[in-house]
Amino acid sequence: MRGPWYISISDCLLCVLESRFSELRRLGINDARSFTDLGKIVMELAPLGRATVFTETFNYMARSLNNVDPHADEKLMLERTARELIGRLSLSDDVIDYVKLAASANSVDIPMRGYDFSVDDFVKNILEEPTWLGTNPIDLRNELNHARKIAYLVDNAGEFQFDLLLIEKLASIGINVVVYARDKPYEVDVTYDYVINKARNAEVRELPGNYSAFWYDEVIRELMNYDLVISKGLDNLETFMEKSPILKNVLFLFRAKCPLIARLFSVERNKPVISMGLNYHQP
Template sequence: MRTFPQCLPCLMDQAVRNLQRLPESVHEPFLRRCLQFLAGADYRLSPPQLARTVFDLMEEYTGERDPYQEEKAFSNRFVSSMEEELRQLIMHSHDPFVTALKLAITGNIIDLGVNRDFSHHDLAEEIRRAIELPLSPEAIERLRQAVDHAQRILYLADNCGEIVFDKLFLEQLPEERITLAVRGEPVLNDVTPRDLAHLSLPPGLRLIDNGTNYPGTVLQFCSPEFLECWQQADLIIAKGQGNFETLEGENKHIFFLLKAKCTVVARFLGCNLGEPVIHEQVPE
């Protein structure tokens, strides 16, 4: 998905919100460089591709490779503290697959790039409402059937905290057929291999990273290992808006699971702002 004019204020807002991490003496030069970059950027690229440069500038000025490390660790701890309760909720529900799916989409609220007003109190409220999520029954069944028939499933994770919900959903899937992919390097609160150190994933699945620090999946820069898994997979499950923005239009069978967090994506998907979405992309 290309960058639209409405994306530019959001990209600059991310820069402004990060000023608190910088000494006041460099606020102006940092913002000027962000503005200069966006003024000359190629808007045929996806928003996450432009966002990465903004975050690279942030790293240059702070010297911090992983500025969201504390927030990421807290998100994982917070959701992990509810993990067994959520697992019991899933196990005792009428349809564990659907309940785990709804919780996985609910977890997509944890996004420090787009969802600037997120708080963990919001997440607790969202969990209470998760079972009533208005998801299309037809889309749910298409996903269920695709999972049943797929031989190799590539699951693209998104954020810390959210990954605990993903773990619960993955427990409902045939783990021996699944490869879980995370980001290769830190960006925002996106999950990396390091962030999984204290999480016990389903033992049968394979874990890889994509080799990049884009807040999405930009195939031309992904590692050979990731690209091999991408080519071999007959089903992709992609979490979050960044993965949708970077993979929309790719000629693969993809189910995007996300909440539409901005008006551009909501309009693109034909849904309401904040609405949970299962969007199927079928190859030609």
């Protein structure tokens, strides 16, 4: 039987504890019982693997707070900030520039071990040049020019405004884009109900839960039928690493916010990355 998957069990469990405790603190929770109860849930779920412990501890926290979307106000702020930022940018007509923007925008996230999101850094670093792994601008442009159907797995609010720019650009060059979004909240991720009202040039499909698309076998079977799957963010990336689906058509766009991910992919911490498939060194 395969054991629980973590890049590093101790580091990842410390990360989920720090992330969830930080969320409680930012939501104004101060009683010790809330923290100790959540800590017990982390330890109970730990043997089930990374995706389960991260997702189900968020679900537990939301239930205990009686708040299905505890980051709702934060997500609205992030989306507003991103729209204002886009209004100040001079955008080219090159689809690759939109891909780079989508990767760079992945700075949005809840606090995690070794990383704390800053709106100022989000704005300041939005044009940062990414590291390319397993592909390059010329090869990717050629692949996009020949693609007819692309799946797009969205991630956090705020960066979604940059995803939307890329989705609309892909649609404008004749590509059928199908967006996959969670059916209920997870951290600061956008949800199906939000995306379907914004992505007017793409079909939007609702995931059967609030795990990554790569968690669900039926969704993986769908993704096999696309010319390309664009996967945003660390949760999608790490769930792919955990589930190891037989998919050779995935383009990962992310920032290496996690120090462990940065080491695996041999990039600077917090560097934006565009990777065709998994291009990392086995730990």
